[in-house]
Amino acid sequence: MKTSEVVPGVYRLSANIEDILFEGFWPIPNGVSLNSYIVKGEKCAIIDGVCNWDGVPETLFAKLDEINVKLEDIDYVIINHMEPDHSGWLDAFKALKGEFTIYCSVKAKKLLDAFYGIVDNVVTVGSGDTLDLGAGRVLAFEDIPNVHWPETMATFDTLSRTIFPCDAFGSFGSVSDDAPYDDTLGEEFIEFFQRETERYYSNIVAAFSYPTLKAIEKVEALDVKVIAPGHGIVWRRDPYRIIRDYKRLAAYSKGPAKPEVAVIWGSMYGMTEMAVRPLVNAIEAEGVPVRVHRVPESNLSHVLDSVWQCSGVALGMPTYEYKMFPPMHSVIDEIGKKKAYNRKAFRFGSYGWSGGAQRELDKILTENKMNWDFVEPVEFNGRPTEEDLSLVRKRGRELARKVKLWALESSSTEDE
Ligand SMILES: Cc1cc2nc3c(=O)[nH]c(=O)nc-3n(C[C@H](O)[C@H](O)[C@H](O)COP(=O)(O)O)c2cc1C
Ligand SMILES: [Fe+2]
Ligand SMILES: [Fe+2]
Incomplete structure (x- = not known):
């Protein structure tokens, strides 16, 4: 005092x-x-x-x-x-x-x-x-x-x-x-x-x-x-x-934020995790910095800090009881409530027999009017194959390019 x-x-x-x-x-x-x-x-x-x-x-x-x-x-x-x-x-x-x-x-x-x-x-x-x-x-x-x-x-x-x-x-x-x-x-x-x-x-x-x-x-x-x-x-x-x-x-609520990507992911047995490093490398290869958070290990406070400051967000989660891995669900829901609108995004993850994450994700996106622009998701059955991983890399590069383009477009509007 x-x-x-x-x-x-x-x-x-x-x-x-x-x-x-x-x-x-x-x-x-x-x-x-x-x-x-x-x-x-x-x-x-x-x-x-x-x-x-x-x-x-x-x-x-x-x-x-x-x-x-x-x-x-x-x-x-x-x-x-x-x-x-x-x-x-x-x-x-x-x-x-x-x-x-x-x-x-x-x-x-x-x-x-x-x-x-x-x-x-x-x-x-x-x-x-x-x-x-x-x-x-x-x-x-x-x-x-x-x-x-x-x-x-x-x-x-x-x-x-x-x-x-x-x-x-x-x-x-x-x-x-x-x-x-x-x-x-x-x-x-x-x-x-x-x-x-x-x-x-x-x-x-x-x-x-x-x-x-x-x-x-x-x-x-x-x-x-x-x-x-x-x-x-x-x-x-x-x-x-x-x-x-x-x-x-x-x-940053409406975006763009910084031309960076937050990779937020969770995994039970390491299958989804296998795609994280290839994804991060692909994004970085485009010259776009990445902030990585594993949930639930990384506290929501730090996840929100990163998502708020990044124009791009990649979400990785396995399917769990026909839905998303619960800690990821809760984090994404909180991101929506904080009004992080218009992010460029990508979803990837592993499933056993059914999938089911997309429906739940769509619900959160709609409820919170988030208006996120996704590149095509990559879901793989069990362990990702080499083809799955190269698709993840490809989507990662697409995401990174979208993020860069948004930064360019917004700086040229500011110049006008
Ligand atoms: C408790 C539990 C519930 C699961 N529920 C589903 C499910 O509803 N649908 C499905 O396709 N896979 C389900 N799975 C299988 C996982 O999605 C699958 O094992 C996946 O490869 C796990 O990826 P991870 O190693 O990244 O956690 C479930 C697995 C566990 C442990
Ligand atoms: Fe206060
Ligand atoms: Fe207050």
């Missing part, structure tokens, strides 16, 4: 969480930070909180001393987003402080009652509303619904032009005590956070890519100088770097 000054009068209180699964199921091998902000005018507001992981909020309150803020000085609590990673401290805050006034969106008001039984002293605000803290500091609110829940809003400090967008522009990754800002981090650490942003995006934000693009439009209209998200580092030197990254990642 640490405090630091973002800009004069704006302080960050941050805690790193390391030993949980985020949202109950995403691995965070590098941890994640939870950021809360104190904004001082004549009045004082706290924006979002840090849920009671890691000994907070008590530790958080102890840190208030460092920035000369007393608990009784906090006049307003601003809730940008009701997900308990940011709002879970409210019970403890209430127990320590007693009454306080909450500013939140109309939709958050109902959730405040549902999650914490809070109904009094709640002021609802939305785009166009402001809160004057005095001393020239006016906070403006902007609805950014569905980034990541429907009630989400962003708060903008018009004095320092700092935006507090909560989950938007956030990332996984713990933040070091002395360098929680893009201007205090070396390039290699910024790139580390970029990779953590990519996995965070594909796991947490991907399904909301359209609302995210809408939110980015609103942020771009504000002439923002600092981006202070609820997770990850604060962007002071180059806030447009994380905006560009989020735009790029949101655009």
Whole structure:
């Protein structure tokens, strides 16, 4: 838990969480930070909180001393987003402080009652509303619904032009005590956070890519100088770097993504597996990089990260009880729910006597309106023959060429 000054009068209180699964199921091998902000005018507001992981909020309150803020000085609590990673401290805050006034969106008001039984002293605000803290500091609110829940809003400090967008522009990754800002981090650490942003995006934000693009439009209209998200580092030197990254990642929903192929496969007895290496070699021979994940060994979090960033996806699975190998079914279904649309794709795999994967795959593709463009599948009976493998190689090259062509077409449309 640490405090630091973002800009004069704006302080960050941050805690790193390391030993949980985020949202109950995403691995965070590098941890994640939870950021809360104190904004001082004549009045004082706290924006979002840090849920009671890691000994907070008590530790958080102890840190208030460092920035000369007393608990009784906090006049307003601003809730940008009701997900308990940011709002879970409210019970403890209430127990320590007693009454306080909450500013939140109309939709958050109902959730405040549902999650914490809070109904009094709640002021609802939305785009166009402001809160004057005095001393020239006016906070403006902007609805950014569905980034990541429907009630989400962003708060903008018009004095320092700092935006507090909560989950938007956030990332996984713990933040070091002395360098929680893009201007205090070396390039290699910024790139580390970029990779953590990519996995965070594909796991947490991907399904909301359209609302995210809408939110980015609103942020771009504000002439923002600092981006202070609820997770990850604060962007002071180059806030447009994380905006560009989020735009790029949101655009991957419709594709094209990077001209690369994610090969996602599972196998019980090694028959499907025999086709994986020939496939990977064929794709790479076309100069297209490949990211390979075996399921269920590779965690869904990493599979989604790869699929999100690749224009091409190859799916390998055997038939199991007249359907797809179940771990592959579950992964593909999740990919669909995350709205990875328009991928170039290929399916291959082994069966014993019947096949049956295609019907199930078609169902997932249709239900999620995925619009994937498949080259012809290769299914083989038992162990793949040399002919089966050369067909797999051929389809792999076709897939790689489609991926390259898509990249070319989209770069020429951008040039026009
Ligand atoms: C539990 C189980 C269920 C299976 N169900 C089917 C099936 O419904 N239809 C079929 O054609 N093959 C079925 N098979 C056979 C496998 O698809 C076949 O052995 C295949 O070669 C396995 O490929 P793998 O080694 O890549 O796992 C089943 C195998 C197992 C172990
Ligand atoms: Fe959230
Ligand atoms: Fe969050």
